[in-house]
Amino acid sequence: MIHRASQLFLPTLRDDPADAEAISHKLLVRGGFIRQVSAGVWTFMPLGWRVHRKVEQIIREEMDAIGGQEMLMPVLTPAELWEKTGRLDIPEVFHVEDSPYILPVTHEETVTFHAREIQSYKQLPQLWYHFQTKDRDEPRPRGGLLRVREFIMKDAYSFDRDEESVKVSFEANRGAYKKIFERCGIEAYDVVAESGIMGGKFSVDFLAPSGSGENVLVRCQNGDYAADGDIAEAVPRVPTFPETLVAPEEISTPGVTTCEALADFLGVDIAATSKAMPVTKPDGSVVLALVRGDDRLSEMKLYDAMPGESRPSTDEEIRAAFGASGGSLGPVGFAGEVIADETLRDGQFVAGANKDGYHLRGVEAGRDYEPRFADLREPKEGDRCPVDGGTLEFLVAVEVGHIFNFGSFYSKPLEATFLDEDGQEKPLLGGSYGIGPGRVMAAIVEQHFDENGIQWPRSVAPYDVHLVVLPGADEIALEAAEALSANGLDVLLDDRDQRAGEKFADADLIGCPIRVTAGKKSLEDGRVDVRDRATGVERRLSVAELGKEV
RNA sequence: CGGGGCGUAGCUCAGCCUGGUAGAGCGCUCGCUUUGGGAGCGAGAGGAUCGCCGGUUCGAGUCCGGCCGCCCCGACCA
Numbered sequence: 001m002i003h004r005a006s007q008l009f010l011p012t013l014r015d016d017p018a019d020a021e022a023i024s025h026k027l028l029v030r031g032g033f034i035r036q037v038s039a040g041v042w043t044f045m046p047l048g049w050r051v052h053r054k055v056e057q058i059i060r061e062e063m064d065a066i067g068g069q070e071m072l073m074p075v076l077t078p079a080e081l082w083e084k085t086g087r088l089d090i091p092e093v094f095h096v097e098d099s100p101y102i103l104p105v106t107h108e109e110t111v112t113f114h115a116r117e118i119q120s121y122k123q124l125p126q127l128w129y130h131f132q133t134k135d136r137d138e139p140r141p142r143g144g145l146l147r148v149r150e151f152i153m154k155d156a157y158s159f160d161r162d163e164e165s166v167k168v169s170f171e172a173n174r175g176a177y178k179k180i181f182e183r184c185g186i187e188a189y190d191v192v193a194e195s196g197i198m199g200g201k202f203s204v205d206f207l208a209p210s211g212s213g214e215n216v217l218v219r220c221q222n223g224d225y226a227a228d229g230d231i232a233e234a235v236p237r238v239p240t241f242p243e244t245l246v247a248p249e250e251i252s253t254p255g256v257t258t259c260e261a262l263a264d265f266l267g268v269d270i271a272a273t274s275k276a277m278p279v280t281k282p283d284g285s286v287v288l289a290l291v292r293g294d295d296r297l298s299e300m301k302l303y304d305a306m307p308g309e310s311r312p313s314t315d316e317e318i319r320a321a322f323g324a325s326g327g328s329l330g331p332v333g334f335a336g337e338v339i340a341d342e343t344l345r346d347g348q349f350v351a352g353a354n355k356d357g358y359h360l361r362g363v364e365a366g367r368d369y370e371p372r373f374a375d376l377r378e379p380k381e382g383d384r385c386p387v388d389g390g391t392l393e394f395l396v397a398v399e400v401g402h403i404f405n406f407g408s409f410y411s412k413p414l415e416a417t418f419l420d421e422d423g424q425e426k427p428l429l430g431g432s433y434g435i436g437p438g439r440v441m442a443a444i445v446e447q448h449f450d451e452n453g454i455q456w457p458r459s460v461a462p463y464d465v466h467l468v469v470l471p472g473a474d475e476i477a478l479e480a481a482e483a484l485s486a487n488g489l490d491v492l493l494d495d496r497d498q499r500a501g502e503k504f505a506d507a508d509l510i511g512c513p514i515r516v517t518a519g520k521k522s523l524e525d526g527r528v529d530v531r532d533r534a535t536g537v538e539r540r541l542s543v544a545e546l547g548k549e550v
Numbered sequence: 551c552g553g554g555g556c557g558u559a560g561c562u563c564a565g566c567c568u569g570g571u572a573g574a575g576c577g578c579u580c581g582c583u584u585u586g587g588g589a590g591c592g593a594g595a596g597g598a599u600c601g602c603c604g605g606u607u608c609g610a611g612u613c614c615g616g617c618c619g620c621c622c623c624g625a626c627c628a
Contacts, residue, residue: 011560013561013562014561014562014576014577014588015561015562015563015576016562017561017562018556018557018561018562018563018620018621019556019620019621019622020621021621021622036620038619038620039619039620039621087628090627090628091626091627092626092627092628093628104628105628106628108628134628136627136628138626138627139551139625139626139627140624140625140626140627142621142622147627214627402628404628432628434628468586470585470586471584471585472585498588499584499585499587499588499589500585500586500587500588501585501586501587501588501589502587502588503586503587503588504586504587504588505587505588506588508587517586519585519586520585520586521586529586
């Protein structure tokens with residue numbers, strides 16, 4: 001197939017758009033792939049839509065390969081369904097004014113509505129999917145296609161009879177996702193996602209390292225460990241402890257309220273200090289979370305250690321519970337519960353004395369206070385791999401896929417049950433598996449570009465070949481285009497009346513994997529120049545060779 | 551929702567501090583010369599109620615107030 005650039009709606013831009021920061025945002029806009037309509041709301045222009053559809057097709061093939069059945073569920077969804085599952089109050093849900101409908105963020109309710117037609121274990125398992133628009137009133141769209149308010153998602157849903165079967169479905173989808181990302185040319189890691197907030201259900205994220213993104217991927221340089229930065233377990237360095245004391249010793253630390261200042265003031269390793277973070281539970285009780293002075297408290301992990309709605313304590317609550325202000329708080333003498341990070345299990349630390357302007361040296365867990373231990377710290381640069389002690393890398397990443405085991409969360413309220421072999425009526429066990437092709441596009445660009453533009457992997461490129469026609473070479477260019485097209489390749493024939501430099505610049509920007517140039521040199525020797533976009537390697541081939549070799 | 555920034559031509563921006571009748575480059579049209587990495591010369595068209603509303607002033611793109619939109623950081627994120 002041949003498309004003439006002179007007839008396409010393909011507005012490329014010489015300058016970066018003023019409001020773009022992320023590479024993928026800049027290049028996709030400049031290359032004429034996408035345009036913004038309003039914050040987080042985007043149009044895919046002809047070129048962008050071609051890429052989107054290629055990504056879709058890869059996803060479709062891999063879903064079909066594991067037995068997925070494509071269907072299409074509507075966007076408009078009765079709010080009633082969501083009322084039953086308790087998701088109507090999710091703030092991101094768009095409500096349609098003066099109507100009983102909502103615009104859903106995903107389709108679990110709708111798919112479970114249909115799953116009610118499953119009657120017997122004999123019909124299980126099922127795997128259904130569709131590509132459909134999702135609307136989410138995101139508080140903050142950002143980064144071009146990286147986070148948007150409306151997008152097309154491939155969401156798949158599995159239904160199974162028991163946990164064992166759920167596992168099989170889940171792993172099948174995980175495998176399909178790996179193939180999808182591989183085929184799209186994306187380096188992605190499947191990592192266990194934060195599960196605490198979802199009440200123990202299991203989910204896996206696929207994180208693609210990227211120049212910009214909202215997630216942090218923690219990865220061992222030896223390749224044996226990868227995790228979401230929110231919940232990664234990493235091995236912190238061992239502190240240098242001062243001389244051991246038989247009992248805590250009070251010291252005056254006037255005006256010292258941060259661990260950094262404390263370590264400086266006392267001349268001790270900051271890792272040998274402890275940091276107290278009081279939180280208040282719904283019943284009003286104050287719990288003290290304790291981490292090492294050089295660590296940050298992970299809210300996610302604290303939630304895991306102490307489920308329920310807690311929040312940082314107010315100044316008044318702190319004063320009442322400790323008799324001191326923030327900056328001088330510590331576990332010794334505190335009457336409430338203390339949850340201490342594992343790093344505080346051994347050794348003696350400097351802690352707040354619960355007396356403004358004073359700290360205690362030589363505070364030891366188990367001797368001076370009785371904590372409950374938990375993993376509470378945020379992993380950080382310099383930590384070691386929990387598997388082999390190797391160096392950990394912290395990479396900004398984009399979440400390109402999320403697979404989720406939700407059990408009977410939806411089937412129970414929506415009464416989607418089946419009759420099992422033992423004659424018992426049981427709720428279907430579900431899983432959901434999402435990928436946003438638009439975000440995948442952005443991630444591909446984030447991983448494949450240079451200073452001149454995008455370098456699409458062949459599998460998703462808008463066209464296989466960008467054929468640059470220079471003056472006088474129209475005839476041989478057309479022959480070349482037809483030879484390539486006859487070979488099953490999609491050709492962008494740049495027949496615009498523009499200078500060579502501009503055409504080359506556009507070709508680099510748009511990023512088709514192969515560029516063919518027909519120009520003066522072709523007229524001399526009857527051949528064309530074939531250049532690989534990614535490597536820059538160029539060779540001269542006859543039209544006949546083109547058909548065979550490209 | 552908190553913090554910061556921005557809003558002037560299709561695009562990228564200057565002008566605002568210090569108020570006085572709106573600018574540049576790119577783009578667009580035509581011609582000639584050029585033509586293998588964003589050309590040169592000439593001619594030309596069109597183009598911004600300076601985001602909106604209000605205020606101050608003889609006079610507001612410029613100063614003041616309010617609002618809206620967009621971007622970035624944070625919070626949030628099925």
